[in-house]
Amino acid sequence: MNPMSAPPSRVPRASGEATIVRPRMTARERLTRIIFRRELLVGMIRNELKIKYKNSVLGFAWSLLNPLLYLVVFYVAFTIILGSSIPSFPIWLLSGLLVWNLFSTGLGAATGSVVANSGLVKKVSFPREILPLASVGSMLVHFFLQSLVLFTVLAAVRWHVAWAYVPLIPLALIALLLVTSALGILLSAVNVYLRDTSHFLELALLAWFWITPVVYPFQLVGIRGGWSTKLWLTNPVTPIVVVFQRAIYAKLTNPHPKGGGPPIQLLPHWPYWGFLAYLGWSFAFGLVTLTIAVRVFGRSEANFAEEL
Amino acid sequence: MAAAIEVRSVSKQFKLYHEHYTSLKERVVHYGRIPYEPFMALQEIDFDVEAGSTVGILGHNGCGKSTLLKCIAGILQPTRGEIVTRGRVAALLELGAGFNHELTGRENVFMNASILGLSKKDTALIFDEIVAFSELDKFIDMQVRHYSSGMYVRLGFAVAVNVEPDILLVDEVLAVGDEAFQRKCIERVKKFQQEGRTILFVTHAADLVRRICDRAVVLDHGKMVIDAKPGEAVRVFRESLHGGELNESDEPEEAAALAEVEAARPEGTHRVRITNVAIDHPGLRINRNWMLPDESMTIRVAYHASERTDDLLFGIAIHDENGNHLFGTNTGVLGLDVPPADGDGEMSFEFHRVPLLDGTYLVTLAIQSSDEGTVYDWREQQATFEVMNPSRTSGLVSFPIDVHFGRPSMGLPGFDTPGIKLVEGTGA
Numbered sequence: 001m002n003p004m005s006a007p008p009s010r011v012p013r014a015s016g017e018a019t020i021v022r023p024r025m026t027a028r029e030r031l032t033r034i035i036f037r038r039e040l041l042v043g044m045i046r047n048e049l050k051i052k053y054k055n056s057v058l059g060f061a062w063s064l065l066n067p068l069l070y071l072v073v074f075y076v077a078f079t080i081i082l083g084s085s086i087p088s089f090p091i092w093l094l095s096g097l098l099v100w101n102l103f104s105t106g107l108g109a110a111t112g113s114v115v116a117n118s119g120l121v122k123k124v125s126f127p128r129e130i131l132p133l134a135s136v137g138s139m140l141v142h143f144f145l146q147s148l149v150l151f152t153v154l155a156a157v158r159w160h161v162a163w164a165y166v167p168l169i170p171l172a173l174i175a176l177l178l179v180t181s182a183l184g185i186l187l188s189a190v191n192v193y194l195r196d197t198s199h200f201l202e203l204a205l206l207a208w209f210w211i212t213p214v215v216y217p218f219q220l221v222g223i224r225g226g227w228s229t230k231l232w233l234t235n236p237v238t239p240i241v242v243v244f245q246r247a248i249y250a251k252l253t254n255p256h257p258k259g260g261g262p263p264i265q266l267l268p269h270w271p272y273w274g275f276l277a278y279l280g281w282s283f284a285f286g287l288v289t290l291t292i293a294v295r296v297f298g299r300s301e302a303n304f305a306e307e308l
Numbered sequence: 309m310a311a312a313i314e315v316r317s318v319s320k321q322f323k324l325y326h327e328h329y330t331s332l333k334e335r336v337v338h339y340g341r342i343p344y345e346p347f348m349a350l351q352e353i354d355f356d357v358e359a360g361s362t363v364g365i366l367g368h369n370g371c372g373k374s375t376l377l378k379c380i381a382g383i384l385q386p387t388r389g390e391i392v393t394r395g396r397v398a399a400l401l402e403l404g405a406g407f408n409h410e411l412t413g414r415e416n417v418f419m420n421a422s423i424l425g426l427s428k429k430d431t432a433l434i435f436d437e438i439v440a441f442s443e444l445d446k447f448i449d450m451q452v453r454h455y456s457s458g459m460y461v462r463l464g465f466a467v468a469v470n471v472e473p474d475i476l477l478v479d480e481v482l483a484v485g486d487e488a489f490q491r492k493c494i495e496r497v498k499k500f501q502q503e504g505r506t507i508l509f510v511t512h513a514a515d516l517v518r519r520i521c522d523r524a525v526v527l528d529h530g531k532m533v534i535d536a537k538p539g540e541a542v543r544v545f546r547e548s549l550h551g552g553e554l555n556e557s558d559e560p561e562e563a564a565a566l567a568e569v570e571a572a573r574p575e576g577t578h579r580v581r582i583t584n585v586a587i588d589h590p591g592l593r594i595n596r597n598w599m600l601p602d603e604s605m606t607i608r609v610a611y612h613a614s615e616r617t618d619d620l621l622f623g624i625a626i627h628d629e630n631g632n633h634l635f636g637t638n639t640g641v642l643g644l645d646v647p648p649a650d651g652d653g654e655m656s657f658e659f660h661r662v663p664l665l666d667g668t669y670l671v672t673l674a675i676q677s678s679d680e681g682t683v684y685d686w687r688e689q690q691a692t693f694e695v696m697n698p699s700r701t702s703g704l705v706s707f708p709i710d711v712h713f714g715r716p717s718m719g720l721p722g723f724d725t726p727g728i729k730l731v732e733g734t735g736a
Binding site: 018019020021037039040043044047050051054117119120121122123124125126301302303305306 | 322378379380381382383384385386387390391392393394397399401406407408409410411415418419420422423424425427428
């Protein structure tokens with residue numbers, strides 16, 4: 001009965017490390033636990049992608065089709081019907097829309113993730129935060145695929161991106177993942193107790209889309225004064241979208257299409273560090289939200305298995 | 309050596325809502341005044357499981373044993389207290405492990421192993437073994453949603469036992485699946501025991517606890533009643549179970565129903581009536597309500613004859629709880645003369661040895677005419693006695709047994725071929 005006499009096994013046995021289950025863990029302990037299980041996160045992302053495309057004919061082509069369809073709809077609505085005057089509208093739209101898509105689909109999927117995986121939550125133990133994170137992760141894969149559409153368009157028209165600002169893109173992407181994951185973790189826990197959170201989120205995202213300068217230019221609102229503009233500026237997704245537009249669309253102003261009129265203001269005339277500082281706000285928002293989210297998640301996780 | 313599992317004054321409270329509001333609108337409308345009752349599923353549970361031992365958690369339904377197992381598995385978190393587990397924990401809870409229905413068996417195996425902390429490479433090494441154990445090689449690339457519940461359980465168990473867990477948690481799982489698979493699982497659990505792994509399992513099958521556990525913890529209504537050797541624990545478990553039953557039958561409704569049945573019974577002219585039955589055994593003298601196997605027992609019957617009756621026969625039958633008829637006889641069968649009854653009388657059945665192991669047994673008594681044509685009184689399974697087996701022998705009957713060792717040449721009968729040949733040789 002001496003465990004030392006057990007035959008050597010092919011699979012390494014856990015090193016006898018102690019796992020402690022107790023009511024409270026600090027946010028830092030929880031985050032370390034997630035990083036420790038990153039292989040599981042990668043596996044779950046892979047599974048989510050598999051499931052998503054298992055029963056569809058077009059498979060990954062859907063990822064590419066989605067932004068194209070958006071493009072057609074917004075092009076017809078804005079350029080043709082409303083007569084919007086943003087030149088090279090497809091590039092303008094895609095440089096912001098892909099970011100927005102990652103945020104909205106990631107948040108949506110993350111919110112439903114714990115409830116959707118109730119079978120797993122009720123049966124096995126693992127850091128549950130991995131579920132919303134895997135949802136965001138799978139949407140990140142879609143984001144990269146959709147970026148291919150944008151790259152193709154950029155290459156086809158030999159578009160000049162602002163190379164100086166391209167190094168800000170990875171930073172903006174990290175900020176976006178931080179904000180999306182933080183809100184996703186928070187809402188996935190809330191959704192266990194309040195099942196209509198996902199319906200509520202759909203409406204909120206619709207409104208959120210229109211307070212984010214994706215379709216219309218930043219300068220349309222940004223140059224106005226007043227408290228409502230200040231409030232509008234606090235939208236943590238805006239800095240990320242603006243950085244993407246600054247680096248990819250690259251033009252701050254455009255001459256009036258009919259000629260003669262004042263040039264159209266598109267993006268803020270900030271120096272490099274101005275964009276960086278604005279991005280800092282998204283990071284700050286993301287970090288604070290993440291801390292709160294992990295705490296809320298930790299507190300409510302204790303009864304997930306019972307509530308589901 | 310440190311304990312494999314330490315449960316430190318663990319309590320778990322659930323809120324029982326009379327109405328369950330799960331939508332935002334309802335929560336807002338009822339904010340702050342959603343009525344609930346705090347329900348303590350576990351109260352101050354405290355025990356250790358030594359590395360390499362097999363421990364059973366015994367209790368009837370709703371005693372909190374599954375909640376405790378879920379806390380140890382890390383699926384639920386205790387409200388108070390702390391649980392420390394050392395090593396990899398694989399848990400088998402209720403029906404199968406957590407599988408994703410959209411994924412194939414193969415994908416789920418990798419997913420599950422990954423959750424248990426195995427890398428992809430490690431899982432690939434044991435994958436064939438998992439499939440072989442589950443006997444699902446033909447279905448492994450099929451989506452799990454098309455699996456039968458039996459297949460589901462088999463795959464879950466195959467993963468859990470093949471990931472080299474240091475601690476295996478089992479929740480009544482052995483009760484599902486076909487018999488052959490059950491046997492395979494029990495064998496694997498025994499192999500785990502030999503390899504010095506720690507096993508904790510939850511059950512209400514006292515017999516299983518006696519057979520495979522080193523210790524057992526008995527839970528009753530969320531409280532730990534005892535942490536002891538299996539024999540002692542099973543006894544305490546049976547007692548708590550019994551206590552529950554007695555309370556239930558105290559309810560007036562049930563008593564009334566019994567009386568009705570009694571009145572409706574055709575047998576029993578009640579010319580001679582059984583007025584009292586008492587079961588006596590050595591344990592009662594030391595305030596022990598149960599018997600040990602092979603103890604003696606006396607069943608005393610007091611009766612009253614409303615008029616003088618010459619033609620009498622006393623009968624007795626013993627059944628187990630499942631209604632199996634274990635024993636039956638009467639004074640006629642035994643060829644005994646019964647003295648005539650007039651007024652109050654008393655008789656007794658004396659058993660020198662009751663060769664029974666665990667269980668509660670029911671005694672039926674009857675007074676009839678000697679040709680068994682007239683039933684004077686018939687008390688169907690009204691008196692009970694209980695036998696508790698302190699040893700780890702299992703089953704129903706206490707067979708007297710001696711064990712010998714030797715070679716076939718010493719004249720001991722064997723199962724091996726030479727033994728059979730020997731018999732054939734003498735026969736021919």
